[in-house]
Amino acid sequence: MFEKSTWIRLPRNVVVGHGVIDQVVDVVDELHLQGRPLFVTSPTPREVAADPIAAQFEAAGIDPVIVTVETASFDAVERIIETAEAEEVTYLVGIGGGKAIDIAKMASHHLEMGFCSVPTAASHDGIVSNRGSVPDGDTRHSVAAKPPLAVVADTSVLAQAPWELTTAGCADIISNYTAVMDWRLAKRLKDVEYSEYAAALSEMTAEILVGNADLVRPGIEESAWIVSKALMSSGVAMSIADSSRPASGAEHLFSHQLDRLEPDAALHGHQVGVGSIMTAYLHGGEDGIWRDIHDALDSIDAPTTAAELGIDDETVLEALTTCHEIRDRYTVLGDGMNERAAREVATVTGVIE
Numbered sequence: 604m605f606e607k608s609t610w611i612r613l614p615r616n617v618v619v620g621h622g623v624i625d626q627v628v629d630v631v632d633e634l635h636l637q638g639r640p641l642f643v644t645s646p647t648p649r650e651v652a653a654d655p656i657a658a659q660f661e662a663a664g665i666d667p668v669i670v671t672v673e674t675a676s677f678d679a680v681e682r683i684i685e686t687a688e689a690e691e692v693t694y695l696v697g698i699g700g701g702k703a704i705d706i707a708k709m710a711s712h713h714l715e716m717g718f719c720s721v722p723t724a725a726s727h728d729g730i731v732s733n734r735g736s737v738p739d740g741d742t743r744h745s746v747a748a749k750p751p752l753a754v755v756a757d758t759s760v761l762a763q764a765p766w767e768l769t770t771a772g773c774a775d776i777i778s779n780y781t782a783v784m785d786w787r788l789a790k791r792l793k794d795v796e797y798s799e800y801a802a803a804l805s806e807m808t809a810e811i812l813v814g815n816a817d818l819v820r821p822g823i824e825e826s827a828w829i830v831s832k833a834l835m836s837s838g839v840a841m842s843i844a845d846s847s848r849p850a851s852g853a854e855h856l857f858s859h860q861l862d863r864l865e866p867d868a869a870l871h872g873h874q875v876g877v878g879s880i881m882t883a884y885l886h887g888g889e890d891g892i893w894r895d896i897h898d899a900l901d902s903i904d905a906p907t908t909a910a911e912l913g914i915d916d917e918t919v920l921e922a923l924t925t926c927h928e929i930r931d932r933y934t935v936l937g938d939g940m941n942e943r944a945a946r947e948v949a950t951v952t953g954v955i956e
């Protein structure tokens with residue numbers, strides 16, 4: 604008897620393009636979100652976007668609460684929940700990079716309130732996903748949440764953000780290749796829950812981005828358009844799977860471990876990109892796709908070495924040999940690499956010298 608069932612939650616409105624930041628009040632109105640919003644942002648995105656959006660709301664007679672956050676943590680989520688309750692807000696808007704959006708997403712999920720996402724950087728694929736990503740001691744949680752009701756991605760804002768944020772977003776997408784390889788391996792070896800649609804969408808997203816890599820150049824607004832579409836498509840893949848599996852495999856475990864060993868050394872997307880070069884080698888060896896991943900990253904100015912990440916070789920090796928412990932997610936790393944094997948893969952792929 605067939606007894607399977609699922610809920611796939613997706614955003615209702617995706618508003619993307621030049622100048623759409625001026626439409627946040629209209630977007631909220633169209634969703635019938637009433638009352639007082641709480642904006643979750645961080646210092647630069649506040650200047651770039653949250654304050655101008657607040658001015659729009661004030662002109663419409665609505666007085667938003669604004670909270671700036673610096674890190675993604677359960678404490679930060681708790682602080683937002685407390686503020687939301689104290690200020691009697693009725694919905695949340697995440698305005699900024701991946702951390703601000705993740706915190707707003709998780710707090711709104713807990714509060715059972717509506718949430719909108721306003722990315723100020725095309726740096727990560729959490730813009731529309733139904734997941735939050737939070738470090739917690741020795742582990743890293745992929746927390747179930749609801750996707751935003753609406754996304755407002757202004758390509759002029761995204762194009763003016765520092766270029767490395769966009770290249771990080773590209774690398775987060777390119778890493779989908781190895782995330783899907785890991786997912787298929789886990790399906791074969793451990794019979795994990797698997798969605799061919801989500802896997803195919805994730806891979807196709809990476810294909811399209813790599814196919815358009817020559818259009819992804821600094822200062823060109825079309826780049827922001829191409830990359831933000833890819834980030835949203837990848838987020839939809841996670842929502843279809845109801846898991847970050849289509850976009851997060853061993854390369855993400857490696858990055859999460861780097862975050863523990865060297866906090867804030869490099870951007871999330873850049874770390875997963877370098878991780879992806881090495882885990883592609885582990886999957887396919889010399890004849891696999893690791894060089895294609897390396898060259899795709901190189902072509903969009905994303906780091907391909909530890910030195911370019913600003914992380915020393917020994918830390919890369921420590922992350923590689925320990926990151927399988929970060930969470931219970933089967934990948935090509937199996938029950939862990941030993942130091943000699945880690946040095947071999949990192950050296951042969953040129954990640955370390």
Ligand SMILES: NC(=O)c1ccc[n+]([C@@H]2O[C@H](COP(=O)([O-])OP(=O)(O)OC[C@H]3O[C@@H](n4cnc5c(N)ncnc54)[C@H](O)[C@@H]3O)[C@@H](O)[C@H]2O)c1
Pocket residue numbers: 645646647648651675699700701702703705723724726727728729730732733734735736737760763764765768771775841847870871872
């Ligand atoms: N939930 C998901 O599905 C998902 C997916 C991918 C990544 N993530 C998470 O997102 C985080 C990575 O996102 P990130 O790389 O955006 O990190 P981040 O949020 O720390 O942003 C990086 C920096 O860029 C700044 N910034 C943002 N917009 C800017 C602008 N327009 N101008 C100048 N500076 C700007 C931010 O303030 C921050 O200092 C990680 O915590 C990662 O785990 C979550």
Ligand SMILES: O=P(O)(O)OC[C@@H](O)CO
Pocket residue numbers: 728729734735736737744745775847850851855856
């Ligand atoms: O579940 P995690 O590993 O945080 O992954 C989410 C996201 O970074 C995928 O690009």
Ligand SMILES: [Zn+2]
Pocket residue numbers: 727728775850851855871872875
């Ligand atoms: Zn990621």
